[in-house]
Amino acid sequence: xxxxxxxxxxxxxxxxxxxxxxxxxxxxxxxxxxxxxxxxxxxxxxxxxxxxxxxxxxxxxxxxxxxxxxxxxxxxxxxxxxxxxxxxxxxxxxxxxxxxxxxxxxxxxxxxxxxxxxxxxxxxxxxxxxxxxxxxxxxxxxxxxxxxxxxxxxxxxxxxxxxxxxxxxxxxxxxxxxxxxxxxxxxxxxxxxxxxxxxxxxxxxxxxxxxxxxxxxxxxxxxxxxxxxxxxxxxxxxxxxxxxxxxxxxxxxxxxxxxxxxxxxxxxxxxxxxxx
Numbered sequence: 001x002x003x004x005x006x007x008x009x010x011x012x013x014x015x016x017x018x019x020x021x022x023x024x025x026x027x028x029x030x031x032x033x034x035x036x037x038x039x040x041x042x043x044x045x046x047x048x049x050x051x052x053x054x055x056x057x058x059x060x061x062x063x064x065x066x067x068x069x070x071x072x073x074x075x076x077x078x079x080x081x082x083x084x085x086x087x088x089x090x091x092x093x094x095x096x097x098x099x100x101x102x103x104x105x106x107x108x109x110x111x112x113x114x115x116x117x118x119x120x121x122x123x124x125x126x127x128x129x130x131x132x133x134x135x136x137x138x139x140x141x142x143x144x145x146x147x148x149x150x151x152x153x154x155x156x157x158x159x160x161x162x163x164x165x166x167x168x169x170x171x172x173x174x175x176x177x178x179x180x181x182x183x184x185x186x187x188x189x190x191x192x193x194x195x196x197x198x199x200x201x202x203x204x205x206x207x208x209x210x211x212x213x214x215x216x217x218x219x220x221x222x223x224x225x226x227x228x229x230x231x232x233x234x235x236x237x238x239x240x241x242x243x244x245x246x247x248x249x250x251x252x253x254x255x256x257x258x259x260x261x262x263x264x265x266x267x268x269x270x271x272x273x274x275x276x
Contacts, residue, residue, distance in 0.1 A: 003081045007123060008026050011025075027063060028061065028094070049232060052265060060259055083112055084102075087123060117192065120156075120260050129148040156188075157207060158185060208246075227249055232261055232269065236268060240253075240271075
């Protein structure tokens with residue numbers, strides 16, 4: 001059976017990566033001072049970084065319902081099955097919106113919608129595993145996707161909590177305390193795909209050391225693993241490379257895209273590590 005895959009634009013992955021099955025990106029929407037953009041289509045990461053540095057009001061919204069319905073309907077005409085993978089329901093209403101579109105447009109027979117339990121690089125890791133299952137004629141189900149999510153983790157660092165505060169992800173008091181104490185939080189996602197704080201650092205040296213320890217603890221005695229890095233501004237790449245240099249592999253680097261940067265801010269970097 002021919003299969004197409006749809007994934008929302010909050011996924012970050014190395015630009016040189018080659019998909020083994022057709023992958024279609026459904027754009028989230030961004031608003032910059034009330035002007036609407038389609039994520040990765042009308043605006044790229046460098047533009048959103050600069051808008052945020054310039055102090056413009058940036059927010060995100062769900063994919064356009066009409067555009068979503070048109071894409072899924074067109075793919076259903078061309079393929080026997082359409083697999084949709086979204087960012088975590090704990091972070092966005094995208095999953096529920098797409099499922100509503102599938103039901104309202106009677107696409108249930110051909111379209112299956114799954115929650116990646118992640119965002120950014122974690123969606124990429126889960127999608128890579130999902131594609132491998134499809135190529136090997138394995139059954140696709142939410143339970144398998146949840147297992148892939150548990151087999152991977154993502155640690156990322158925000159240089160400021162200000163953008164999370166603006167996006168409603170943390171309270172004003174937490175952002176204020178972080179700013180006053182110059183605390184750099186290291187965040188991750190739990191098994192349900194919800195954001196939580198793993199650790200904090202007070203300076204770059206402490207930050208790198210803590211990140212390395214967290215990654216090593218997750219890897220444990222596992223010899224067969226993958227490691228990807230992601231970063232926003234070029235200045236964040238140096239810190240990312242400092243972390244990666246403590247390991248004997250790096251499977252690729254990605255830029256943090258507009259939708260994720262809108263909440264994390266441009267001064268962000270992270271590591272995705274998972275079982276190979």
